[in-house]
Amino acid sequence: xxxxxxxxxxxxxxxxxxxxxxxxxxxxxxxxxxxxxxxxxxxxxxxxxxxxxxxxxxxxxxxxxxxxxxxxxxxxxxxxxxxxxxxxxxxxxxxxxxxxxxxxxxxxxxxxxxxxxxxxxxxxxxxxxxxxxxxxxxxxxxxxxxxxxxxxxxxxxxxxxxxxxxxxxxxxxxxxxxxxxxxxxxxxxxxxxxxxxxxxxxxxxxxxxxxxxxxxxxxxxxxxxxxxxxxxxxxxxxxxx
Amino acid sequence: xxxxxxxxxxxxxxxxxxxxxxxxxxxxxxxxxxxxxxxxxxxxxxxxxxxxxxxxxxxxxxxxxxxxxxxxxxxxxxxxxxxxxxxxxxxxxxxxxxxxxxxxxxxxxxxxxxxxxxxxxxxxxxxxxxxxxxxxxxxxxxxxxxxxxxxxxxxxxxxxxxxxxxxxxxxxxxxxxxxxxxxxxxxxxxxxxxxxxxxxxxxxxxxxxxxxxxxxxxxxxxxxxxxxxxxxxxxxxxxxxxxxxxxxxxxxxxxxxxxxxxxxxxxxxxxxxxxxxxxxxxx
Numbered sequence: 001x002x003x004x005x006x007x008x009x010x011x012x013x014x015x016x017x018x019x020x021x022x023x024x025x026x027x028x029x030x031x032x033x034x035x036x037x038x039x040x041x042x043x044x045x046x047x048x049x050x051x052x053x054x055x056x057x058x059x060x061x062x063x064x065x066x067x068x069x070x071x072x073x074x075x076x077x078x079x080x081x082x083x084x085x086x087x088x089x090x091x092x093x094x095x096x097x098x099x100x101x102x103x104x105x106x107x108x109x110x111x112x113x114x115x116x117x118x119x120x121x122x123x124x125x126x127x128x129x130x131x132x133x134x135x136x137x138x139x140x141x142x143x144x145x146x147x148x149x150x151x152x153x154x155x156x157x158x159x160x161x162x163x164x165x166x167x168x169x170x171x172x173x174x175x176x177x178x179x180x181x182x183x184x185x186x187x188x189x190x191x192x193x194x195x196x197x198x199x200x201x202x203x204x205x206x207x208x209x210x211x212x213x214x215x216x217x218x219x220x221x222x223x224x225x226x227x228x229x230x231x232x233x234x235x236x237x238x239x240x241x
Numbered sequence: 242x243x244x245x246x247x248x249x250x251x252x253x254x255x256x257x258x259x260x261x262x263x264x265x266x267x268x269x270x271x272x273x274x275x276x277x278x279x280x281x282x283x284x285x286x287x288x289x290x291x292x293x294x295x296x297x298x299x300x301x302x303x304x305x306x307x308x309x310x311x312x313x314x315x316x317x318x319x320x321x322x323x324x325x326x327x328x329x330x331x332x333x334x335x336x337x338x339x340x341x342x343x344x345x346x347x348x349x350x351x352x353x354x355x356x357x358x359x360x361x362x363x364x365x366x367x368x369x370x371x372x373x374x375x376x377x378x379x380x381x382x383x384x385x386x387x388x389x390x391x392x393x394x395x396x397x398x399x400x401x402x403x404x405x406x407x408x409x410x411x412x413x414x415x416x417x418x419x420x421x422x423x424x425x426x427x428x429x430x431x432x433x434x435x436x437x438x439x440x441x442x443x444x445x446x447x448x449x450x451x452x453x454x455x456x457x458x459x460x461x462x463x464x465x466x467x468x469x470x471x472x473x474x475x476x477x478x479x480x481x482x483x484x485x486x487x488x489x490x491x492x493x494x495x496x497x498x499x500x501x502x503x504x505x506x507x508x509x510x511x512x513x514x515x516x517x518x519x520x521x522x523x524x
Contacts, residue, residue, distance in 0.1 A: 176436035203384035
């Protein structure tokens with residue numbers, strides 16, 4: 001099992017195994033390797049496994065974290081590497097088996113991997129611009145805004161066309177349906193269209209709708225120009241530019 | 242003010258198999274039929290503070306409606322929304338301000354935030370308000386319909402056509418949110434109204450479920466297990482079986498066929514219609 005040896009004056013002070021859970025180093029007593037030295041920040045660095053490799057990450061410490069005498073923010077570790085923090089050295093031993101699974105309940109406020117973060121507005125704008133630029137170069141991004149629309153080709157409805165603005169569009173007799181079917185024997189909810197990240201999906205309700213004359217067994221993604229038939233109504237799904 | 246639908250509901254929150262603290266939080270408020278779920282973030286115990294603050298603020302503001310119906314509406318609202326939807330959306334704005342203020346006043350809370358997904362049912366009308374990547378789904382007619390869109394970088398990239406859904410699921414950027422409570426002094430809140438039908442099943446869940454369990458599996462459990470608490474436990478167990486890397490929270494709300502409530506009126510109407518002309522309108 002991989003382990004870390006905290007050394008001072010060439011003597012091993014403490015050894016800890018490295019498992020699925022990160023090992024934290026710092027002056028605060030709740031660190032896995034707490035180092036009582038003023039040159040060490042309260043939460044100085046952490047060492048953990050990522051994609052099968054041991055990684056050390058400096059936690060914005062005042063005096064820095066060094067691997068083999070090079071100051072690092074984050075570095076992959078190899079067997080025999082030496083991490084220098086203040087006057088202490090941590091020797092890396094990656095021999096042994098794969099990391100143990102996370103030992104749950106060992107500690108109340110363990111640091112976390114894969115932490116959720118929020119981009120601030122500036123960063124966010126940049127990343128989205130990059131994403132959009134990427135999209136354009138791949139000929140994917142929409143040149144103009146496309147408005148998903150249902151055009152009534154036949155049947156009795158309350159309007160001749162509908163713009164899909166909600167995440168969920170109900171086709172049925174219900175008073176709150178978007179596409180209101182008129183007539184006595186219409187189902188309250190004949191079918192529904194769900195807007196998802198990658199497009200609009202038609203799903204069955206009390207009836208099984210047909211898309212381009214084929215009955216659907218589950219939700220299907222609608223393409224521009226598809227013809228939907230349900231409960232005596234024929235609708236054309238288009239993206240209007 | 243009656244929220245007269247017969248429903249069965251239940252929720253489970255679980256720390257998962259990897260983390261040592263649970264930053265998820267949920268509240269079910271009966272008989273007002275209010276369901277609120279939040280997933281906190283931030284170091285130490287601050288994620289827990291953020292999610293609890295978010296849930297408490299939303300619940301308090303919504304329950305205060307009867308005592309103080311004329312409370313100011315905050316943020317963009319659509320004029321055709323019901324008072325409840327406006328109230329719910331306002332409550333989410335308030336929760337954002339509270340978390341932001343708390344983080345600004347306590348430097349050690351810097352960076353704390355929370356997602357929030359809330360549902361409020363009044364008769365057959367469902368109001369949803371949402372920020373972040375916790376989700377609301379509706380199981381209806383055997384299909385799982387997603388009522389919220391994640392405010393995450395990868396979801397935005399899918400919407401822009403840069404990533405496919407499959408690529409987004411593999412991405413190591415899944416944890417990057419574009420919107421969360423507490424990150425900005427003011428935010429945009431997604432809110433919408435939907436109609437509910439008998440036998441609809443509403444699901445609120447944190448990303449600890451949706452990253453580990455596929456939608457067909459979720460739909461399968463919701464269809465097979467009619468007890469909401471057992472259903473929630475089953476979904477949590479599925480996520481844990483796959484490693485449970487994150488906290489998992491599941492709230493299930495089932496709309497029952499009611500012989501006395503609003504839906505029976507609907508069904509009586511339907512029966513009357515059928516009766517007037519044999520089985521012509523039946524299936």
